Structures are given as C-alpha cells and as structure tokens.
Amino acid sequence: xxxxxxxxxxxxxLNGHLINVEVDIGDGIPSYILLxxxxxxxxxxxxxxxxxxINSEEEWPRNKITVSLSPAWMPKSGSxxxxxxxxxxxxxxxxIPLAPEADSVFLGELGLDGEVRPIRGILPSLLxxxxxxxxxxxxxxxxxxEASLVSGIEVVPVTSLxxxxxxxxxxxxxxxxxxxxETVTPASDIDLMDVVGQSASRRxxxxxxxxxxxxxxxxxxxxxxxxxAERIPTILPALDSEQGIExxxxxxxAGKLLNSTGSNSLPPFVSPHHTxxxxxxxxxxxxxxxxxxxxxxxxxxxxxDEAPECATGVLDALRQPLESGEVTISRAxxxxxxxxxFILVLAANPCPCGRSSGKGRGCTCSSLQIRRYLQRLSGPLxxxxxxxxxxxxxxxxxxATATKSESSAVVRSRVVAARDTQRNRFAxxxxxxxxxxxxxxLRTDFLxxxxxxxxxxxxxxxxxxxARGFHKVLRVAWSVADSNQHQIPTITDVQEALSLRQSLxxxx
Amino acid sequence: MRSVSTYKKLLxxxxxxxxxxxxxxxxxxxxxxxxxxxEGEIDxxxxxxxxxxxxxxxxxxxxxxxxxxxxxxxxxxxxRLQRLALxxxxxxxxxxxxxxxxxAGVLAIPNRPCExxxxxxxx
Numbered sequence: 113x114x115x116x117x118x119x120x121x122x123x124x125x126l127n128g129h130l131i132n133v134e135v136d137i138g139d140g141i142p143s144y145i146l147l148x149x150x151x152x153x154x155x156x157x158x159x160x161x162x163x164x165x166i167n168s169e170e171e172w173p174r175n176k177i178t179v180s181l182s183p184a185w186m187p188k189s190g191s192x193x194x195x196x197x198x199x200x201x202x203x204x205x206x207x208i209p210l211a212p213e214a215d216s217v218f219l220g221e222l223g224l225d226g227e228v229r230p231i232r233g234i235l236p237s238l239l240x241x242x243x244x245x246x247x248x249x250x251x252x253x254x255x256x257x258e259a260s261l262v263s264g265i266e267v268v269p270v271t272s273l274x275x276x277x278x279x280x281x282x283x284x285x286x287x288x289x290x291x292x293x294e295t296v297t298p299a300s301d302i303d304l305m306d307v308v309g310q311s312a313s314r315r316x317x318x319x320x321x322x323x324x325x326x327x328x329x330x331x332x333x334x335x336x337x338x339x340x341a342e343r344i345p346t347i348l349p350a351l352d353s354e355q356g357i358e359x360x361x362x363x364x365x366a367g368k369l370l371n372s373t374g375s376n377s378l379p380p381f382v383s384p385h386h387t388x389x390x391x392x393x394x395x396x397x398x399x400x401x402x403x404x405x406x407x408x409x410x411x412x413x414x415x416x417d418e419a420p421e422c423a424t425g426v427l428d429a430l431r432q433p434l435e436s437g438e439v440t441i442s443r444a445x446x447x448x449x450x451x452x453x454f455i456l457v458l459a460a461n462p463c464p465c466g467r468s469s470g471k472g473r474g475c476t477c478s479s480l481q482i483r484r485y486l487q488r489l490s491g492p493l494x495x496x497x498x499x500x501x502x503x504x505x506x507x508x509x510x511x512a513t514a515t516k517s518e519s520s521a522v523v524r525s526r527v528v529a530a531r532d533t534q535r536n537r538f539a540x541x542x543x544x545x546x547x548x549x550x551x552x553x554l555r556t557d558f559l560x561x562x563x564x565x566x567x568x569x570x571x572x573x574x575x576x577x578x579a580r581g582f583h584k585v586l587r588v589a590w591s592v593a594d595s596n597q598h599q600i601p602t603i604t605d606v607q608e609a610l611s612l613r614q615s616l617x618x619x620x
Numbered sequence: 621m622r623s624v625s626t627y628k629k630l631l632x633x634x635x636x637x638x639x640x641x642x643x644x645x646x647x648x649x650x651x652x653x654x655x656x657x658x659e660g661e662i663d664x665x666x667x668x669x670x671x672x673x674x675x676x677x678x679x680x681x682x683x684x685x686x687x688x689x690x691x692x693x694x695x696x697x698x699x700r701l702q703r704l705a706l707x708x709x710x711x712x713x714x715x716x717x718x719x720x721x722x723x724a725g726v727l728a729i730p731n732r733p734c735e736x737x738x739x740x741x742x743x
Contacts (some may be wrong), residue, residue, distance in 0.1 A: 139725050140742045141698060142691045174688055522625075 113137055113175070116203035116210055118196040119217045119246065121237040122181075123189050125448030126361055128240020130217075132182045133193060140176030148181030151189035152401045160191075160222050161198045168226035168274045173205045187445050189400045192231040194363035195220035195250065198273055199280070199432060208280050216248040217241045219255075226273040230254035232367035235360050236261040252278060258369055261357055303342045304520040307511030313340055316501045316612055318523055321347050321528040323546030323591030326434070326456040326496060328419075328489075333466045337459040339441060340503065341415040344455065346520035348412070349528045350377040354410045362410055362450060366403050382454075384439035386421040394429045394439045394452070401441050401448040406433045409454035419458040420488040427493055430456065434496045447542030458497065460486065469504065498547060498584050499612045530594040546590040551557035551583045560589050571610065585609045635680025635726035636663050638711045638734050642724075648674070652705055662704050673719040674740065675705040680726040690725030698723065698743060 117134040131148075144158050165172050165178060175499045179197055181188055196218040203210040219237055220228040236253040241249055242265040251259050253269040254497075260267065268285060270276045279285055307314065317340060329337040351359060356377055363369050363380075384393060384405040391397065395404035405413060419427060433439050433452035441448050462468045463482040468475040477485075531545075538544045541553075549558055559565055568585060571577040577585065589601035591611035624632075640650055643666045651673065652665035664676040677697065681689040701721050709715045725737040 139739065141693050141695070141739060143695060174690055 114204040116200045118200050120193055120196040120219060121217055121240055123233045123236055123365060124446055125450060126236045126365060128237050130244050133196040133200050134180045134203040136178045137173050137204045138176045142174045144177045146179045148184045149187040152355055153191050154188055154193060157194050157197060160194055160224060163224040164222040164226040164273050165198055170202050170207060177201060191221035192219045194222035208277060213312045215246050216250060217246050218250045220252040222273060227451060228252045228270050228272055233365045234258050235261060235364045238265060241265060258364060261360060301344055302346060304347060304523055306518050307336060307339060307517060309506035310336060313501060313503050316499055317344060319588060319591050319595060320455060320499055321527045322595055324455050325498035325547045325588055328497045328500045329503050330462050331537050332469050333461060335503045335505045337503050338417055341457045344413045345379040345381045347523040347527055347529055348379045351379055351411055359411050362403050366408060380409055382409040383415040383417060386418040388426060390426050390429045393426050395441050395450055398443060399441055399445060403450045406430060406439055406452040407450035410451050410591055412454055413457055414454040415457045417459045419460045420485050427491055431492060489539055495580055498588050533594045546587050549587055554583050554586050560586060560601035560606050561603060563603040564601055567603060567606055585613055588612055631680050631682055634728055636678045636728055639676060639678050639724045642665060642736055654731055657707060660700055660704055662708055665708060673717045676720045676722045676724055676727060677701050678724045680728055682728050682730060688725060689727055693723050702743060
C-alpha cells in the first residue's frame with residue numbers, strides 16, 4: 113500500500129516534456145493498470161517491468177497497481193518509461209526511499225533480466241531535462257557516449273535495475289562509470305582523390321560546398337555522379353559542437369544511434385532511394401512523428417539518385433525545407449518541427465536509356481521521351497537548384513594519366529577559408545552563406561562588378577536567363593569570387609557562375 | 621463442467637472450510653455455501669455483523685509453483701462473481717441488501733499450517 117512518483121521525459125519531435133510517473137498500490141485483487149495514453153510499446157511495459165523486478169530479486173506487489181503518466185492528455189510512446197515505472201513500483205511498495213530524487217529524471221528500457229537497455233532520443237531528452245531544471249539523470253549505460261555531449265546535468269549511467277536500486281539505497285556509483293568517454297571521429301574512407309579527372313565537376317563541387325548551393329548532376333550511367341556526390345561531405349567544413357549536437361539529436365530521435373559510438377563531426381550524407389515515400393523523405397508517422405531523410409541530412413548532404421524516377425510529390429515536398437530550412441509535420445497527434453538545412457544533390461540520367469549526352473550515339477529514346485524525362489523534375493524545384501552540371505565520362509587521357517588528383521583535405525581547407533570570408537562579410541546579417549542572400553539585397557548591397565552585371569543583364573535581354581535565374585547566378589558568382597579570393601565578383605567569376613548554370617545546354 | 625480430480629475437490633473444500641472458520645471468528649454468519657447455478661458457483665455467502673452480505677471467492681493452492689493463490693483470481697472471475705451475486709440476491713429475495721465481493725487466497729502447503737490472504741470489497 114503506497115504511493116510514489118518519479119520524473120521522466122517524453123519527446124514530441126525534438127522537444128522534451130516532463131512526465132510524472134505516479135504509482136499507487138492499493139487494495140484489491142492483483143491487477144495492473146497503465147494510464148496516460150500509452151502506445152503499444154508502452155502498454156507492453158507491464159510484462160517487462162514485472163519480470164525485471166522479479167529477476168532483480170525484488171518483490172512484485174500482489175495488489176492493485178495503478179500507474180499514471182501525467183500529464184494524462186499527452187500521448188506517450190516508447191519503452192523509455194520502463195525504468196521509472198519499475199522504480200516507482202518498488203518505491204510505492206516501500207522497498208526504496210525516493211524523497212531525495214525529486215530533481216532526477218529516469219530513462220531506460222528494461223530487459224526481462226533487469227538489464228537497462230538503450231533507448232532512442234537520449235540527447236534531446238537530456239537537453240530538455242537540463243532546461244527544465246533537473247539536476248541528475250539516470251540513463252542506460254549504452255547511451256552514455258551520446259549523453260556525454262550534454263553538460264550541466266549529472267549523468268548516472270546504469271546497466272541494470274539492481275544497480276540502480278543500489279545507488280538509490282545510498283550505494284556508491286560503480287567505478288567503471290568514471291571512465292572518460294572518447295568522442296570518436298571515424299575517419300572517412302572516401303576521398304575526392306579517388307575521382308579520376310572530372311576537373312569541371314570537382315570545381316563545381318567546391319563552389320557548391322563553399323556557398324552551400326544545391327546541385328543537379330546529369331550524366332550517362334557510370335560516369336561517377338554518385339561517387340562525386342558521396343564525396344561532398346568530405347570537403348565540407350567539420351560540424352562545430354552546436355551543429356554536432358543538433359545533428360546527433362535528430363539522429364537520436366530517429367533511432368539511428370543505438371549502436372553508434374557517440375558524436376560525429378563529419379557532415380551527414382543521406383541518400384534515400386528513389387522509391388522512397390513522402391513521409392520517409394520529410395518525416396512523419398502516426399503516433400511518434402519521426403524525422404525523415406531531409407532532417408537526417410541537416411547540416412549535410414541529401415543526395416537523391418535517379419531523381420526523375422521519384423514519385424511525383426516526393427521531391428516537391430522538399431520545397432518547404434529548401435525554402436525555410438525546417439520541416440513542419442502536422443498529424444493528429446500534434447505538430448512537430450524538425451530542422452532540415454541541407455545541400456540538395458540530385459542526380460539524373462539525361463534520358464531514360466541514359467545515353468543521349470554528348471553526341472547521343474546509341475540512344476534509343478525518342479525526343480519526346482527525353483523531353484518528358486527531365487520535365488519530371490518540376491519547375492519550382494529546379495528553380496531552387498543553383499548549379500546544374502553535366503558529368504561526362506573521363507577522357508582516355510585522364511584515365512591513362514597516373515597523376516593523383518587533389519585530396520579532400522586540400523579542397524576542404526579552401527572551402528573553410530571561403531566560409532570564413534563569408535562569415536566576416538555577413539557578420540551583420542542573420543545568415544552567413546552566399547546561397548542565403550535575399551534577392552532584394554543582391555540587387556542593392558551585393559552586386560557584382562559592373563562588367564559582370566552587364567553580362568548578366570545582356571543574358572536576360574537575350575531571354576537566356578530569368579529574373580530568378582539572375583539572382584541564382586549572382587549568388588553562385590559570390591561563391592566563385594570567394595574561391596578566387598576576389599573582393600567582389602569579377603566578370604570572370606560571373607562567367608563561371610553562368611556556365612555552372614547553363615552547362616547543360618539543351619537539358620536545362 | 622470440466623471434471624475435477626478428487627484431490628482438487630478435496631483441496632478446494634479444505635480451503636473453503638478454512639475461510640469459513642475465519643469468517644465465523646470475525647463474527648460473520650454463513651448464509652450459503654457452494655451455491656451453484658448454470659452460470660457458475662459462489663463458494664461462500666456470508667453476512668457481516670453490520671448486515672453487509674459478502675460473496676466470497678476462495679482460491680486454494682498447495683504450492684507456490686503457479687504463483688500465489690490470490691493471483692489466480694482474475695478480473696473475469698470477479699466479474700462473474702458480480703453476476704452470480706445478482707442472481708443469488710434475486711433468488712433469495714435480498715435484492716436491496718448491501719453487498720460486497722471478497723476474495724480469499726488459501727495457501728495449503730502439505731504438513732504446514734494454512735496461510736490465508738483475505739481481501740474484502742475488491743470491486
């Protein structure tokens with residue numbers, strides 16, 4: 113007979129809410145009731161909790177047990193409440209004192225043997241706990257690396273229910289927890305050096321990385337479109353600690369970190385298959401709204417191979433994140449916002465058979481088919497792509513040459529320098545990348561050299577450039593100028609930017 | 621009705637006797653025992669000194685191998701008891717009487733004194 117309560121955290125998107133786990137053990141025949149809108153994983157907690165308690169040599173009360181997760185109106189999901197429920201039951205039964213734990217949160221799934229198992233979303237949960245004024249957090253030991261990214265809250269990693277009880281009964285926190293965790297930055301085994309030739313493509317990649325411009329790669333099969341795209345993260349600046357936490361939090365909510373080794377400063381590279389659904393692309397789900405590929409690629413690269421093969425709507429769903437840098441998902445269970453600021457890289461064949469580039473020898477497609485194929489990339493989406501690149505097979509000379517190409521590290525150092533230039537230039541503005549300059553300011557504060565502007569205007573006169581295209585080219589021109597260490601874009605910078613947009617010729 | 625082994629019948633009867641003894645010691649009157657209709661059976665009907673009629677379900681086990689006897693009384697069983705209680709009160713013209721459902725778990729391990737876990741007013 114008794115009453116006990118503990119705190120835990122429930123995630124809605126990346127925002128954590130404090131949940132009060134209350135347990136009442138009352139008169140009546142033995143039964144177990146779980147209140148507070150649990151989903152199925154949470155409803156199943158009863159059997160896990162019971163077995164875990166019994167196998168931890170504690171007594172399972174033979175009474176009517178009522179567990180309430182308050183606030184009751186908020187739908188709750190996942191297995192992370194197992195640990196607080198089990199501890200509350202033991203406390204309500206009078207087997208442990210809980211009074212000193214008023215400002216602790218408890219998170220963890222229980223195994224039948226009483227083991228505390230890792231859960232997803234530890235990082236955002238701890239950030240929330242910290243901002244809610246909690247002092248201490250008991251978390252699964254296997255989530256410790258992820259949890260160690262958060263400072264300002266005492267983290268107590270536990271391996272089993274039994275061990276948790278020992279700590280709560282005044283025992284020492286076992287010594288093996290004091291080990292320093294190592295933040296491992298896995299060395300990427302891909303490098304721009306692996307790409308043979310393709311000097312034009314490499315240059316375009318560098319410009320895209322400098323200003324975070326979106327990219328479209330068109331080329332016949334086997335020319336290295338995927339290879340090039342995969343190497344963009346290796347030339348991007350490493351994530352700073354704030355970005356790293358943001359990225360880790362999203363991946364944590366998506367459950368991608370359960371077996372990983374903690375934080376990673378390499379920008380993420382996400383390549384969803386072209387059959388992917390809209391929900392998988394931008395995020396969704398009925399009970400727990402999970403981030404999609406666009407959010408997983410936050411601060412990194414979202415690469416979509418065979419883009420014209422994507423279902424209609426899937427690519428267009430990316431227009432909101434491309435515009436605002438975040439995804440808003442509305443479902444019956446609530447509205448969730450996930451950040452999604454990424455470099456979009458689309459790859460496509462020039463036609464269904466893939467051989468119509470160059471002289472188009474061997475292409476079996478009709479002209480109508482070719483035209484329709486790339487039309488599947490909708491106009492509004494294409495408008496947001498700054499750089500359009502034709503990737504052609506390396507020449508015979510390039511294949512035969514043994515000289516090594518530049519490595520990612522060399523290119524990255526130039527990109528980092530150019531990003532610093534941008535940060536200084538935009539110090540008084542809320543953005544810090546060339547691709548984010550608003551159109552209005554482009555025409556007033558961020559003009560190119562007079563000759564360059566004249567070139568762009570004459571292109572417009574000849575109807576080869578739309579008004580929006582004008583702004584796009586100007587933004588890319590700034591990135592080219594940063595790369596060439598020019599104060600403002602010169603005529604050659606504008607010409608290069610123009611060629612990056614128009615290199616597709618009849619495909620654009 | 622499933623056939624019940626003689627041993628189980630004896631064990632059940634032993635448990636019920638034990639509970640009856642306990643209730644008499646509390647000053648209760650026993651109104652009925654093993655009242656049976658098609659729907660099921662009420663083990664004990666007793667009346668407390670304050671006039672409340674108690675319908676008692678007794679579960680007896682001779683070991684803890686399958687858990688404590690009180691855990692053998694599920695929510696369905698107690699709901700059935702609720703219906704049987706209604707039938708009993710109608711039959712015995714005590715429809716308006718105050719009543720409650722009680723449960724008793726008897727642990728009758730051979731060669732050891734019986735242990736009783738009595739829970740009153742469970743619903």
